[in-house]
Amino acid sequence: MIPEEILRSLVVQTDSKLLxxxxxxxxxxxxxxxxxxxxxxxxxxxxxxxxxxxxLIDPISYGITPGSGPSHLALxxxxxxxxxxxxxxxxxxxIGLELKKDDLAVRGNFxxxxxxxxxVDRRAGRISTDRNREICQFLxxxxxxxxxxxxxxxxxxxxxxxxxxxxxxxxxDLTDADPQKDGLKAKGTVPLSQEAQRTAEIVNGYIRxxxxxxxxxxxxxxILLRGFSKIPEIPMMDDRYKLRSAAIATYPMYRGxxxxxxxxxLETGETIREEVExxxxxxxxxxxxxLHFKKPDMAGEDGDFKAKVKALEEVDRVLxxxxxxxxxxxxxxxxxxxxxxxxxxxxHPNPFLLYSKYIRPDNVRRFTERDCQRGELGRxxxxxxxxxxxxxxxxxxxxxx
Amino acid sequence: MIPEEILRSLVVQTDSKLLxxxxxxxxxxxxxxxxxxxxxxxxxxxxxxxxxxxxLIDPISYGITPGSGPSHLALxxxxxxxxxxxxxxxxxxxIGLELKKDDLAVRGNFxxxxxxxxxVDRRAGRISTDRNREICQFLxxxxxxxxxxxxxxxxxxxxxxxxxxxxxxxxxDLTDADPQKDGLKAKGTVPLSQEAQRTAEIVNGYIRxxxxxxxxxxxxxxILLRGFSKIPEIPMMDDRYKLRSAAIATYPMYRGxxxxxxxxxLETGETIREEVExxxxxxxxxxxxxLHFKKPDMAGEDGDFKAKVKALEEVDRVLxxxxxxxxxxxxxxxxxxxxxxxxxxxxHPNPFLLYSKYIRPDNVRRFTERDCQRGELGRxxxxxxxxxxxxxxxxxxxxxx
Numbered sequence: 001m002i003p004e005e006i007l008r009s010l011v012v013q014t015d016s017k018l019l020x021x022x023x024x025x026x027x028x029x030x031x032x033x034x035x036x037x038x039x040x041x042x043x044x045x046x047x048x049x050x051x052x053x054x055x056l057i058d059p060i061s062y063g064i065t066p067g068s069g070p071s072h073l074a075l076x077x078x079x080x081x082x083x084x085x086x087x088x089x090x091x092x093x094x095i096g097l098e099l100k101k102d103d104l105a106v107r108g109n110f111x112x113x114x115x116x117x118x119x120v121d122r123r124a125g126r127i128s129t130d131r132n133r134e135i136c137q138f139l140x141x142x143x144x145x146x147x148x149x150x151x152x153x154x155x156x157x158x159x160x161x162x163x164x165x166x167x168x169x170x171x172x173d174l175t176d177a178d179p180q181k182d183g184l185k186a187k188g189t190v191p192l193s194q195e196a197q198r199t200a201e202i203v204n205g206y207i208r209x210x211x212x213x214x215x216x217x218x219x220x221x222x223i224l225l226r227g228f229s230k231i232p233e234i235p236m237m238d239d240r241y242k243l244r245s246a247a248i249a250t251y252p253m254y255r256g257x258x259x260x261x262x263x264x265x266l267e268t269g270e271t272i273r274e275e276v277e278x279x280x281x282x283x284x285x286x287x288x289x290x291l292h293f294k295k296p297d298m299a300g301e302d303g304d305f306k307a308k309v310k311a312l313e314e315v316d317r318v319l320x321x322x323x324x325x326x327x328x329x330x331x332x333x334x335x336x337x338x339x340x341x342x343x344x345x346x347x348h349p350n351p352f353l354l355y356s357k358y359i360r361p362d363n364v365r366r367f368t369e370r371d372c373q374r375g376e377l378g379r380x381x382x383x384x385x386x387x388x389x390x391x392x393x394x395x396x397x398x399x400x401x
Numbered sequence: 402m403i404p405e406e407i408l409r410s411l412v413v414q415t416d417s418k419l420l421x422x423x424x425x426x427x428x429x430x431x432x433x434x435x436x437x438x439x440x441x442x443x444x445x446x447x448x449x450x451x452x453x454x455x456x457l458i459d460p461i462s463y464g465i466t467p468g469s470g471p472s473h474l475a476l477x478x479x480x481x482x483x484x485x486x487x488x489x490x491x492x493x494x495x496i497g498l499e500l501k502k503d504d505l506a507v508r509g510n511f512x513x514x515x516x517x518x519x520x521v522d523r524r525a526g527r528i529s530t531d532r533n534r535e536i537c538q539f540l541x542x543x544x545x546x547x548x549x550x551x552x553x554x555x556x557x558x559x560x561x562x563x564x565x566x567x568x569x570x571x572x573x574d575l576t577d578a579d580p581q582k583d584g585l586k587a588k589g590t591v592p593l594s595q596e597a598q599r600t601a602e603i604v605n606g607y608i609r610x611x612x613x614x615x616x617x618x619x620x621x622x623x624i625l626l627r628g629f630s631k632i633p634e635i636p637m638m639d640d641r642y643k644l645r646s647a648a649i650a651t652y653p654m655y656r657g658x659x660x661x662x663x664x665x666x667l668e669t670g671e672t673i674r675e676e677v678e679x680x681x682x683x684x685x686x687x688x689x690x691x692l693h694f695k696k697p698d699m700a701g702e703d704g705d706f707k708a709k710v711k712a713l714e715e716v717d718r719v720l721x722x723x724x725x726x727x728x729x730x731x732x733x734x735x736x737x738x739x740x741x742x743x744x745x746x747x748x749h750p751n752p753f754l755l756y757s758k759y760i761r762p763d764n765v766r767r768f769t770e771r772d773c774q775r776g777e778l779g780r781x782x783x784x785x786x787x788x789x790x791x792x793x794x795x796x797x798x799x800x801x802x
Contacts, residue, residue, distance in 0.1 A: 002461070002482075006482065358747070358749075360770055363771070376457070376774050376780075377463075378779055384464065391464035398746060399465050400471035400481070401491035401492070401628075
């Protein structure tokens, strides 16, 4: 990986168009001898692979299963060990919140405590999502601000929610206000630095106040908070790479991640075809596009091999429309593998192809894990993808004389 | 990449002979389906590849196009991000100057300014190389030293020259004394540290003096200076690797780079055959040879596919003479790719072969980009080449117990 500052010093502006297609959860594992990609009929991807430079990318490092945060940061060229996105922030992005620079975001559970304050159910009997909404609405009406800090509480599924504290000087070096176990006393958060003391007092005061007003809402009679975090200080894509970047994604989390690095978020619909329509409509206005397809990951998470195969075939069918736009540099890959065998993200590398005027097509004939492995790019970390795209767009000058 | 200090601690001396053949600009891109190497008839290289361990090397990192400085440092086993050679120094090496430790080198242009000091032509109407020589000779006669610092001015092509300041305590953290644009006022250099203040005064005083005496030489009535640099503090090859190293190259820049890392520079002629003769003559006297062939890069830079093919075939024809010397370890590779399609250095990886008694020949049959990719060494950074050569020369002991 090239040091960030050196890469930055090499960037020049040209009018080349770069397109990064991220197929979420792309990589898989064989079931009855074939991975989802190997079982899928993807003639357009196969044909493109045979004209491209191929390889396998590791999202982070051998054996490391990434969340969506680090895997995307790496694809956007950010060292995933240098820039971390906290869990509270990821959760907030996931439900589409636009966080401000100083916001403190945190994940929460409604929970049940007894009269001594001992947690008897960390999930408040898994109250319904509807009930959750009612309680959040009530709380938001009851407590808009606490000691000069605004508080926003946003319902999630069942007993889950996201809280955002908005005020000045809030810090995120706080322990979880959640012992993660029933039978223990619910404690507040503990500040991990002198500077975080005031924030801890505000948060703990808020928890006490909430617990007071929640008495009639048993079993949801308190809250547990974990993953306090603020958006990281992160350089913007457009500054780092002299790009006008834009993101197209149907899910809030991916739009949120793209917004974190400063991409313009393009309004789009719910389907892959609508996403490609959006790309077409805006193709003149930007020079870097991040296009995210979610479905294969969902099918993988469900452990539904056939649904994942279908989702991949659906991606294949929109490829001709993408190619008609003639991007100068086209990358197709995944942010991480989601093998239906594992029903979760995994550490396995993902097929990768790069198509441009300046490549040596290798002998890869199919866009699958085992075929791409034989490609010229070999096996390499995702964080090197962006420099490679810039180079192929003739957007990097020579390093040294 | 193994940390420098650890590698150093493992080196032992043996009497094995190591030979590194660097074919400048080796890698290419396909034109009508074939790269220059694929189009070339190189039976000797092909035969050697089939008995060697092959791979593809990245000069620096994915997507990074190197100048000759960093690409050679990497081949010599130096971390190219740790050791940087400034532009002034590279330019001085390029015209064959031998710099001393404290010399400050800088690239220059003769330029035209108007009476208000505004630059009207950064290139002084591209004066002829002959005129340039006359002016430099005049200046050298006029101003041999300035405030106790010697100054040497060496003509280049057209309006270009190299200046060297020789004295004590000169620093190179100076801004360019060149706004890089017509229509702006010519300004002197600005020191970037307290310590560089005196150097800036000397340089700016020199520029003023030169501008005074150049009045009759309109349009060449001032100078612009950029890329102030000193030779980097760099450990010597022979100390680091317990070698007696020597360099054979027809071009001054490569001899200069080899001199920077302490290699002995062997006198040679103008042709590849003369270089091989030089190798033969000195083969007993050294145990590491860097043998540089320039022609393929030049043809690539000219965008002349056929000339590059021919230059590669010429390299192939001297291979039997090299093999007759029976080096214990022979590496053949490139410092960077120069595809004739791009008419410039590029970021693409280069074919690599290593021949010694201690390798597993892989299934590579041709010395081309796409064949070497299938070799056992895979795709790896150039900085790992030297440790591999030392190992094959049985010059590295075990790491750890």
